[in-house]
Amino acid sequence: MDTTKTAIADSSYVKTKKLVIDVKNLKKSFGTQKVLQKISMQLFDGENLVVLGKSGSGKSVLVKCIIRLLEADGGSIDIMGENVGGLHQDGLMEIRKKIGFLFQSGALYDSMTVRENLEFPLTRIKKDLTRAAVNEKVKEALENVGLLEAIDKMPAQLSGGMRKRISLARTIVLDPMIMLYDEPTTGLDPITSDEISILINDIQQKYKTSSIIITHDIACARSTANRVVMLHEGQIYQEGSLESFEKSEDMFIKSFFK
Amino acid sequence: MKKLIPIIQLKPSVEQAKNHAIKVTEKTFDISNKASGFFQEVANMFLFAAQTFKATFSRDFEFKEFLRQCYQIGNKSLPLISVTGIIIGLVLAIQSRPTLMNFGAVTMLPGMVAVSLIREMGPVITALICAGKIGSGMGAELGSMKVTEQIDAMEVSSTNPMRFLVVTRVLAATLMIPLLVLYADALGLIGSWAGANIKGDVTFILYCRQALSHVHFMDFLPAVIKTFVFGSIIGLVGCYKGYNAGRGTESVGKAANSAVVLASLLVIMVDLVAVQITDML
Ligand SMILES: Nc1ncnc2c1ncn2[C@@H]1O[C@H](COP(=O)(O)OP(=O)(O)OP(=O)(O)O)[C@@H](O)[C@H]1O
Numbered sequence A: 001m002d003t004t005k006t007a008i009a010d011s012s013y014v015k016t017k018k019l020v021i022d023v024k025n026l027k028k029s030f031g032t033q034k035v036l037q038k039i040s041m042q043l044f045d046g047e048n049l050v051v052l053g054k055s056g057s058g059k060s061v062l063v064k065c066i067i068r069l070l071e072a073d074g075g076s077i078d079i080m081g082e083n084v085g086g087l088h089q090d091g092l093m094e095i096r097k098k099i100g101f102l103f104q105s106g107a108l109y110d111s112m113t114v115r116e117n118l119e120f121p122l123t124r125i126k127k128d129l130t131r132a133a134v135n136e137k138v139k140e141a142l143e144n145v146g147l148l149e150a151i152d153k154m155p156a157q158l159s160g161g162m163r164k165r166i167s168l169a170r171t172i173v174l175d176p177m178i179m180l181y182d183e184p185t186t187g188l189d190p191i192t193s194d195e196i197s198i199l200i201n202d203i204q205q206k207y208k209t210s211s212i213i214i215t216h217d218i219a220c221a222r223s224t225a226n227r228v229v230m231l232h233e234g235q236i237y238q239e240g241s242l243e244s245f246e247k248s249e250d251m252f253i254k255s256f257f258k
Numbered sequence B: 001m002k003k004l005i006p007i008i009q010l011k012p013s014v015e016q017a018k019n020h021a022i023k024v025t026e027k028t029f030d031i032s033n034k035a036s037g038f039f040q041e042v043a044n045m046f047l048f049a050a051q052t053f054k055a056t057f058s059r060d061f062e063f064k065e066f067l068r069q070c071y072q073i074g075n076k077s078l079p080l081i082s083v084t085g086i087i088i089g090l091v092l093a094i095q096s097r098p099t100l101m102n103f104g105a106v107t108m109l110p111g112m113v114a115v116s117l118i119r120e121m122g123p124v125i126t127a128l129i130c131a132g133k134i135g136s137g138m139g140a141e142l143g144s145m146k147v148t149e150q151i152d153a154m155e156v157s158s159t160n161p162m163r164f165l166v167v168t169r170v171l172a173a174t175l176m177i178p179l180l181v182l183y184a185d186a187l188g189l190i191g192s193w194a195g196a197n198i199k200g201d202v203t204f205i206l207y208c209r210q211a212l213s214h215v216h217f218m219d220f221l222p223a224v225i226k227t228f229v230f231g232s233i234i235g236l237v238g239c240y241k242g243y244n245a246g247r248g249t250e251s252v253g254k255a256a257n258s259a260v261v262l263a264s265l266l267v268i269m270v271d272l273v274a275v276q277i278t279d280m281l
């Protein structure tokens, strides 16, 4: 665990950058199953933080606790200085407007077309947009994920990878300040995966977003990560730069990066 | 040695008693678990109803979605209700005719059919059909939205899913089911006219006049009030079961199924209470 501390101290973000998300001693269990035990991590302004971990290690649970889709059992979560746990419905809605969340499953609305799927959050969060501006933004987001031709299709008519990309478009159409990507490239071919990784970097550059990227895909991690956190058995196993992970002698980490 | 024998014989019975005691305790636990599970469910449902009620009167009513739901409910169940309405009227007339004939009271037929249609048959049968058609539909739709995280997705895009999904559906059911009941009553009347007139030549207008002269305002009003309650029960139960579906696609089927069962049961129970109350008036 000493490596963790040195990694934080080394990181230039700590001194220079503003804290965006601050998770302290987060705990979450389902029944007797302790999924997260004492997780502490930070997301700094403008960085891409990659979260690695085995399947079932609680990565999705972690991001869902951050956005309060799941209630944490203990600990605190601050987003831009506000304690999320203490917020009521209205405050929570305000915070959520600043956050884009890409669901692992895509979570497209089955009963709506692709266009309506993108318009639904857009017209609700940015109420002052004109009709033309909405159309423009929807088209732009779909172009970004390379699926403009699917605009009038229903989700059921799309392939798994296409759904994932539409779902990503639905998230980026809001230009959020914070992005939480839950496995953005899983189930995509290598070429599309690369495109998505590039897109994630583009979004970071263009809108200065701070992102948490959950992934198993080491290629995606390599091209997007500014910093990496590894989750194992409900705890932060290691935290540091990508290089420190690549060079690590730890067997568990090596098995990820081989 | 002799003294040992009873002890040896006693031993298995002590063991048996112990086992029996354990079984009894386990059963008691099981029953009390089931009972507390039931009460928890009831409490959760009341909580859900209260939340829905609260969300109904908050700002930003989703009018467009409400209209869409009204259309869905009407559109989905109209054919079914039409067929059932006509048949119920027909059957009522055909079945009561011989009995009434024995008492020489065939002229009572239109009034009798109309009263039983409007007071009981129309509301209850329509509500039961709607519990099957609409309640299960809502349970399955919201259940699958829950399972595939669509409800979560709504929540993170700053839309209150209670307001968008639940309130609109419950209100639509509360409004549309009474209308469907009136429609079923009307068709039932037509059906009964056909049934009563197989061998007769009473015009429909005359038949209606005869029928409705026996229907008083106090037959009509409680029946209509009752249907509003049925509507809100069907909407609430369907949404509750769907909204609280578990994880995994299996729970979608469960949600739809238990929505139908619970909604039908509640409709019958409320009807029983309503009849008692109307009787006292
Ligand atoms: N709502 C829930 N109820 C009960 N258990 C849950 C719930 N959500 C997650 N879990 C459990 O928590 C554990 C972690 O799940 P999670 O989805 O966070 O894994 P993950 O790290 O995202 O895995 P993957 O990489 O496969 O997506 C799993 O064992 C899962 O069974």
Ligand SMILES: [Mg+2]
Pocket: A059, A060, A061, A104, A182
């Ligand atoms: Mg996951």
